[in-house]
Amino acid sequence: MVCFSLLKVMMFVFNGIIFLGGLALLGIGIWVKVDGGSFAKVLGAAAPQLMQLINVGYLLIAVGTFLLLMGFMGCWGAVKESKCLLLVFFVVILILFIAEVAGAIVVLLFSSVANIFVEHLQNWALKTLKEDYGKQEDITGIWATTMKELKCCGFNNYTDFNNSYFYQTHTEKYPSFCCSDNKECQESEVDHDKQGCLNEFQVFLSRNGKIVGGVALAIGVLELAALAVSLILYCQIGTYA
Secondary structure, three states: OHHHHHHHHHHHHHHHHHHHHHHHHHHHHHHHHHOHHHHHHHHHHHOHHHHHHHHHHHHHHHHHHHHHHHHHHHHHHHHOOOHHHHHHHHHHHHHHHHHHHHHHHHHHHOHHHHHHHHHHHHHHHHHHHHHOOOOOHHHHHHHHHHHHHHOOOOOOOHHHHOOOHHHHHOOOOEOHHHEOOOOOEOHHHEOOOOOOHHHHHHHHHHHOHHHHHHHHHHHHHHHHHHHHHHHHHHHHOOOOO
8 A cells, every 4th residue: 555655656746747847848838939029038138048949939839738748647647546547648658668669779770761761851851941941930940949059051061052942032142050150141151161960960969879878768767667657556546445
């Protein structure tokens, strides 16, 4: 009985943290989309290094909503000893875990499949750079954040912007991230030493592989713990009634 109560508390605390985190992300995402100006002023004064959150409002809303629902299912399922909620929680976490393991296996063992993924990623990236950058706010924000943080230009290089929507509507100029003086510029002023984001991302992974692997391992362990606790609670509900 004591062990069962302890598992319920662990489940509640763990998912309570997830719930609050999701609520915070959802609130920030809604604030950014409804009144980005006031959010920028507050964040600029408190934590200017997080200003790029303004560019990913819808992503914050989506992630926040998912975490909110997962946290609620875990907390409410544990408190009310609801087999239905615990089972849904278990299935969702299991699907995420299997997808992560499958993705890791594909990347590590099947390089040809990984290359196909990169090819599809490149097709998507070039399409968004050509058609959406400078037109759709969220796509532009995601790319702007990526190029700023990785100090890169385009997916392959600056030529990804040739004849793009941005290029045509800005008098044949390239984004500031591609230019030597960090201002929109003509091709003659492009910083040719700046690499594409794919290359810079590969460099980032090579330099920070242990950190990325450690974070991935920690997430995997947490997911396994959540799976184990939710399954035990599911099986034990009714035993101590």
